[in-house]
Amino acid sequence: MTRILPVAGALAVAAYALVGVLSIVVWDPMAAVPGASHAEVVAGVEGSGESWTTGVVIPLALFAPGVIVAAVLSAVAVAGRLRWxxxxxxxxxxxxCGAPVYFAASFPMGMAVADAFLVSGGSHQPAPLALYGVSALAALVLVIGGVVALRGRPSPEPVAA
Structure with a gap:
């Protein structure tokens, strides 16, 4: 258990990032322009003067640090230098933190597709809701774990006067 949990945590962060990037770069643009292929959406965005590359690089740049930190935490915990x-x-x-990262990372691509195809800039598919749900669940588990950890501590000794 002590080695599996940090590795599972790193894999969960990496999976979150992968779904986030795929949602921003592939699934949402295609859902925003039904019937168009991915290549047609890319060509439409580029043809309208918007930058497809910026819309791809920003999600990668914003999600990558979290994946790297999760992997380092996992390696340090597996090596026994950090409690699991x-x-x-x-x-x-x-x-x-994935929820605000997703929101910020999706904005440039969403605007590029919206400007190119005159569609709304909001999400057009369910992946963001799933990601936000995972973030909310992680927050809940973190709070519950903190409360359990605090309740497990012994009470401080009264100070003698």
Whole structure:
């Protein structure tokens, strides 16, 4: 258990990032322009003067640090230099932070597609809701874990006067 949990946490953060990037770069643009292929959407965005590359690079750049930190936490915990519960708490925190990262990362691509095809800039598919749900669940687990950890501590000794 002590080695599996940090590795599972790192994999969860990586999966979150992968779904986030795929949602931003592939699924949402295609859902915004039904019937168009991915290549047609890319060509439409580029043809309208918007940058497809910026819409791809920003999600990668914003999600990558969390994946790297999760992997480092996992490696340090597996090596025995960090308690698995501490690594898990930090990885849960990374999942919580995934929601605002997703929102910020999706904005440039959403605007590029919206401007190119005159569609709304909001999400057009369910992946963001799933990601936000995972972030909310991670926040809940983090709070419950913190409360359980605090309740397990012994009471401080009264100070003698």
């Amino acid at each position: 519960s501490t690594a898990a708490a930090w990885q849960l925190g990374l999942l919580v």
